[in-house]
Amino acid sequence: MSTTNHTAHSEYIDSDTGKMGMWLFLFTELFLFGGLFIVYAVMRSKYGEDFHHAATELNAFIGATNTVVLLVSSMTVAMSLTAIQKNQTGLAMGLIFITLLLAGVFMMNKYFEYGHKFELHLYPGSEVMHNLPHGEIMFFGLYFLMTGLHLFHVLVGGILLTIILLKIKSGKINQEHFLLHENGALYWHLVDLIWIFLFPLLYLIT
Amino acid sequence: MNNHDSHITSYALNFKVLLVLLILTTITILVIKLHLGAFTVAMALTLASVKTAIVLTYFMHLKFENLILRLMVGGVFLLFAIIIVITFIDYYFR
Amino acid sequence: MNNQTTTTPLNFLNHQTGLWSWLTSTDHKRIGLLYMYSIVTFFLVAAVLGLLMKIEKSAPGETIMTAQTYNALFTLHGIIMIFIVVIPGLAAVFGNIFLPIMIGAKDVAFPKLNLFSFYLFLTGAGLGLYSQFANGHSPDTGWTFYVPYSAEASSNVVIALTAAFTLGFASILTGLNFIVTIHTMRAPGMSWFRMPLFPWSLYATAWIQLLATPVVGITLLMVIAERTLHVGFFDPKLGGDPVLYQHLFWIYSHPAVYVMILPAMGVVTEIFPTFSQKPVFGYVPIALSSLAIALVGYFVWGHHMFTSGMSYESRWFFSLLTFLVAIPSAIKVFNWLSTMYGGSVDLQPPLLYAISFIFLFTIGGFTGLTLGSVATDIQVHNTDFVVAHFHYIIFGGMGFGFFAGIHYWFPKIYGKLYSIRWANIGWGILFTGFNLLYFPMFIMGIQGMPRRYFDYDPKFQLGQTISTIGAIILFTGLITMISNLIYHAYKGATAPANPWHGVTLEWQIPSPPPHENFDEIPVITRGPYVFDNPHTTK
Amino acid sequence: MTTMFSGASNLAEGVDRAFIFIFSVAFIFIIAIVALIFYILIHFSRKKNKNPQQFSGNTTLEIIWTVIPVIIVLIMFYFGWAGFAPMRKVPADAMPIKVIGRMWVWSFDYGNGKISKDLVVPLNKDIKLNLYSEDVNHGFFVPAFRVKEDVIPGYNNYMWFRAISKGTYDIFCTEYCGLAHSGMTGKVIVLDNADFDKWFADLKVSDNTVHPGLAIIKQNACLTCHSLDGTKIIGPSFKGIWGSKRIVVTAQGEKEMEGNDEYIRRSILDPNADVVKGFNKGLMQSYKEVLKAEDIDKIVDYFKTAGGQK
Ligand code: HEA
Ligand code: HEA
Ligand code: CUA
Numbered sequence A: 001m002s003t004t005n006h007t008a009h010s011e012y013i014d015s016d017t018g019k020m021g022m023w024l025f026l027f028t029e030l031f032l033f034g035g036l037f038i039v040y041a042v043m044r045s046k047y048g049e050d051f052h053h054a055a056t057e058l059n060a061f062i063g064a065t066n067t068v069v070l071l072v073s074s075m076t077v078a079m080s081l082t083a084i085q086k087n088q089t090g091l092a093m094g095l096i097f098i099t100l101l102l103a104g105v106f107m108m109n110k111y112f113e114y115g116h117k118f119e120l121h122l123y124p125g126s127e128v129m130h131n132l133p134h135g136e137i138m139f140f141g142l143y144f145l146m147t148g149l150h151l152f153h154v155l156v157g158g159i160l161l162t163i164i165l166l167k168i169k170s171g172k173i174n175q176e177h178f179l180l181h182e183n184g185a186l187y188w189h190l191v192d193l194i195w196i197f198l199f200p201l202l203y204l205i206t
Numbered sequence B: 001m002n003n004h005d006s007h008i009t010s011y012a013l014n015f016k017v018l019l020v021l022l023i024l025t026t027i028t029i030l031v032i033k034l035h036l037g038a039f040t041v042a043m044a045l046t047l048a049s050v051k052t053a054i055v056l057t058y059f060m061h062l063k064f065e066n067l068i069l070r071l072m073v074g075g076v077f078l079l080f081a082i083i084i085v086i087t088f089i090d091y092y093f094r
Numbered sequence C: 001m002n003n004q005t006t007t008t009p010l011n012f013l014n015h016q017t018g019l020w021s022w023l024t025s026t027d028h029k030r031i032g033l034l035y036m037y038s039i040v041t042f043f044l045v046a047a048v049l050g051l052l053m054k055i056e057k058s059a060p061g062e063t064i065m066t067a068q069t070y071n072a073l074f075t076l077h078g079i080i081m082i083f084i085v086v087i088p089g090l091a092a093v094f095g096n097i098f099l100p101i102m103i104g105a106k107d108v109a110f111p112k113l114n115l116f117s118f119y120l121f122l123t124g125a126g127l128g129l130y131s132q133f134a135n136g137h138s139p140d141t142g143w144t145f146y147v148p149y150s151a152e153a154s155s156n157v158v159i160a161l162t163a164a165f166t167l168g169f170a171s172i173l174t175g176l177n178f179i180v181t182i183h184t185m186r187a188p189g190m191s192w193f194r195m196p197l198f199p200w201s202l203y204a205t206a207w208i209q210l211l212a213t214p215v216v217g218i219t220l221l222m223v224i225a226e227r228t229l230h231v232g233f234f235d236p237k238l239g240g241d242p243v244l245y246q247h248l249f250w251i252y253s254h255p256a257v258y259v260m261i262l263p264a265m266g267v268v269t270e271i272f273p274t275f276s277q278k279p280v281f282g283y284v285p286i287a288l289s290s291l292a293i294a295l296v297g298y299f300v301w302g303h304h305m306f307t308s309g310m311s312y313e314s315r316w317f318f319s320l321l322t323f324l325v326a327i328p329s330a331i332k333v334f335n336w337l338s339t340m341y342g343g344s345v346d347l348q349p350p351l352l353y354a355i356s357f358i359f360l361f362t363i364g365g366f367t368g369l370t371l372g373s374v375a376t377d378i379q380v381h382n383t384d385f386v387v388a389h390f391h392y393i394i395f396g397g398m399g400f401g402f403f404a405g406i407h408y409w410f411p412k413i414y415g416k417l418y419s420i421r422w423a424n425i426g427w428g429i430l431f432t433g434f435n436l437l438y439f440p441m442f443i444m445g446i447q448g449m450p451r452r453y454f455d456y457d458p459k460f461q462l463g464q465t466i467s468t469i470g471a472i473i474l475f476t477g478l479i480t481m482i483s484n485l486i487y488h489a490y491k492g493a494t495a496p497a498n499p500w501h502g503v504t505l506e507w508q509i510p511s512p513p514p515h516e517n518f519d520e521i522p523v524i525t526r527g528p529y530v531f532d533n534p535h536t537t538k
Numbered sequence D: 001m002t003t004m005f006s007g008a009s010n011l012a013e014g015v016d017r018a019f020i021f022i023f024s025v026a027f028i029f030i031i032a033i034v035a036l037i038f039y040i041l042i043h044f045s046r047k048k049n050k051n052p053q054q055f056s057g058n059t060t061l062e063i064i065w066t067v068i069p070v071i072i073v074l075i076m077f078y079f080g081w082a083g084f085a086p087m088r089k090v091p092a093d094a095m096p097i098k099v100i101g102r103m104w105v106w107s108f109d110y111g112n113g114k115i116s117k118d119l120v121v122p123l124n125k126d127i128k129l130n131l132y133s134e135d136v137n138h139g140f141f142v143p144a145f146r147v148k149e150d151v152i153p154g155y156n157n158y159m160w161f162r163a164i165s166k167g168t169y170d171i172f173c174t175e176y177c178g179l180a181h182s183g184m185t186g187k188v189i190v191l192d193n194a195d196f197d198k199w200f201a202d203l204k205v206s207d208n209t210v211h212p213g214l215a216i217i218k219q220n221a222c223l224t225c226h227s228l229d230g231t232k233i234i235g236p237s238f239k240g241i242w243g244s245k246r247i248v249v250t251a252q253g254e255k256e257m258e259g260n261d262e263y264i265r266r267s268i269l270d271p272n273a274d275v276v277k278g279f280n281k282g283l284m285q286s287y288k289e290v291l292k293a294e295d296i297d298k299i300v301d302y303f304k305t306a307g308g309q310k
């Protein structure tokens, strides 16, 4: 560890330090969802049939669209980092903007999807839900909790990216100092990673 | 104090990675439509894991990070896998 | 508290004054002290609850409170002690104050995050208290929040769960901060195996905090969802699985017990060499055993569930792993004893507490093995035996470790000396009271006295009464010890920079430490425990 | 008094053997450690030893004190496992009894409607207990038999034993289950075969002559808090409730109500709306989810016609 000049007052946190902090944070996120995955696994082994059946209620097409949306957005955010490293500020901002748009599309899709469920009165606590077989209640409960928590992460990621966009604009993030940009991108990739698992588990395995 | 030593991933590489990911997604969907029975879940999870590995390596630049970080990431995933397996020692034998 | 003379050089306590400068300080030492004051306050509150429970149990039947109150008391006592006192406990207090100094850094990696964690902690602690007084009545689920009871009880369980959730996040962020600090901010020349052992233990602890806490976070969230939205993940009425809850809860809460004990082990590991003027025996085994405890500790959670109807295979599997997790603790105990062996041993209060730690921890540990063996656990699970086990190991281990640490570092933190005589007297009362209080519970537990019992069969009367007397003696001892420290923090004689002749970095700087710890970052050229000129005359 | 070594079931021996082994090892180690500490404190005290030796490790020793404890704990594991393994292997011809745990009473169903509040078992006969819970987790514990299993709703947990000496033994609930957890106790009575058969023949089939309302009250364990004979337990006694004047405390203050249909219904569905004077709010929970409307009708009818009258 060559740099010795860390003090409480240094303006910029050393990039290694900051990045490691972010990774550690991602680990906790992983275990947060991990708890849900354990519940999913156990419930699925218990209620295989019901899960089968309930999953057909989900719209695999929207799910697939959202998967593609997130994958593309993951690439654009990775590219924006490349751009800032190459000092192509404008391009970097553009790419982040596209990422934000894609996040918007994702949320729109989710809005329709949830909306549809609500129309069918399929939401936690509803009368319809109450009368379903136990396994299906469980499936929808998990569906809402997992995608809901994920959506919350999309939202946070979106806010983070917006901040980054503004900071690039004001020059606070530049070719020399782009730790925040890097961390924001890492966070966004995590959002993508989680979805990579959610998609087959919830939408596809029917 | 700055990011001089960071590796820069080229645009082309990023794009190629996306292509691979999209192809894997398509395969996942196809595999599931084939109804392979018990294998479906295993296949879907394997493919998801491969995709995860790719995102981690390229998009998240793990390939270019120092060994300690890579070990950490690997260790964390391994730990999680072990925890699931141990939990299932209970459920599998019930 | 330290601004009487002009000759006092500037230090972290007085370089800025006023309450505000404390509440907004990002100085790790000040944050550590803030943690200490809040945690000690909460400890005293919860300890008084413990005393009240014991008084209630001095005779069978209702004596000073109703069953409902009793149930609320052990819940609050458990929640405060576990989530507010011992889990953050040593790491947040001594870790914050001494980790950066001992590795030769000026602060932790993310000082602002550190302050934020503290406020998160306060918020969580506040919520915990609020759950007692908000409308409705105090939670009465026990600190384990077992479903379905916790999903159905009419008390303020949701607030209590939110409190635990918030406290969990404070703990995660502290762990994160420490890992990064240790990785990136060691002084030049301080390789991993030149790092003192207290930071080593914190490193292992931090990983547990980071990777286990989120699991309980999400679990508590699911219970909240269950109560508010009626999705029954765990409630069998809705198709849920109550045993799954127990799995998730203990996946966190077992590793969490090592969050409590590891830093305490780290503290005593610092104390033995100093008071023997002799290097630590088996530096590498001690360092690695911390990691081993952290790692294996992840895989033994099922030993809390031996009677839950878990599969036969899991039961013996968890039992086997539980026995293995005892090995690193054994290694530590033997190395500590060997550290003192052949030294020039000076029995000052810190060492007195550290030796008591070995004794009490060993008793707690062996009774832990009794619990880890399936056959015997069947008999003593959820009896007073378990209660005695964890009080021996938490209070006797982590608690006495804390007392050892505060007596060791008190001169460093405040630049004052306490009365050795009164510290010894306090120790004597405390130690006697402690054993009187908890030892009878082992015997009653084996005879079948269940825990969380407001009332009991008269045949347990004798043990219960002895235990109550012990609690009162313990109370006296604690008062004695704490008064001695508080009084001398104000009125004590000025302490030299290195009263015990320690060799780790914190002893090489003035007492109290200056604001930025080091004028110049030290360059490390050798291991942490080299006694060139052992100091053996007084 | 059941002391530690008076195990009254076939399973006790294996458990006690594990206890003895672990405690013996613990005892030896603790004595040795304490002795060593005193030796160090005396022999190497600063007064006596001014020249601390500066050694700092020894690989052979480290290996020794890693390997020996490993061996010891493996033996401990073996004893624990050996004592436990038979507990899960129920003999095929064991006599099944259904144990029902509900807040905060145990009852034992011998089949064909024969329900007892004590667990009465014949001597030297294998008994299998099937454990059912109607509400939350309970724990079924008979210290003298060294057996304990949790009673978890939705799980069909079980245990078995063979009682090997006559007598009466305690049953405790060992999983926290709310207010009267500590009151959820019971008795196991071990009789020899002849006595058991006689007891069993005398055991009444839970009779249908009981008022259906009372049956529901019993089933839902209302009687843990309410007595029928006028004693005050946790809640007011049901004796004489019908038609009497009830003094209740509401949000507005005290008022008087009459013990009628509407009042009782409200007391069951919304117990905390108005609380009988002298009792605490929040203890009784609403039975909205538990009791059907017709159940409540029956309870009301019971109060009207039978025990609840003045
Ligand atoms: C600081 C906290 C702490 C620590 C460190 C431990 C340490 C251990 N605990 Fe404990 N435990 C708790 C806190 C802790 N525990 C709490 C709070 C509960 C109750 C939770 C609740 O239900 O509310 C509990 C409950 C608990 C149970 C569940 C009991 C039940 O509910 O039925 C079990 C079962 O296996 C157990 C086992 C152990 C073991 C084997 C260790 C081991 O790590 C101990 C290792 C130490 C030693 C073995 C002693 C030192 C070694 C030597 C002197 C050398 C010689 C050794 C050998 C020859 C082996 N503990
Ligand atoms: C850090 C952990 C910790 C500590 C230190 C203690 C300390 C004590 N505990 Fe513990 N206890 C737990 C953690 C702890 N406890 C947990 C986790 C549970 C399980 C809860 C559950 O089942 O859910 C439990 C359960 C528990 C029970 C079991 C309840 C039951 O199952 O029925 C009992 C009963 O006696 C008890 C008693 C005590 C006593 C007498 C003390 C004493 O050691 C306290 C000593 C201190 C004093 C006696 C007072 C000191 C006061 C002052 C010095 C100053 C006075 C201050 C002012 C005036 C402001 N505790
Ligand atoms: Cu039933 Cu405790």
Ligand SMILES: [Cu+2]
Pocket (backbone or CB within 6 Å): C253, C254, C257, C300, C301, C303, C304
């Ligand atoms: Cu444990």
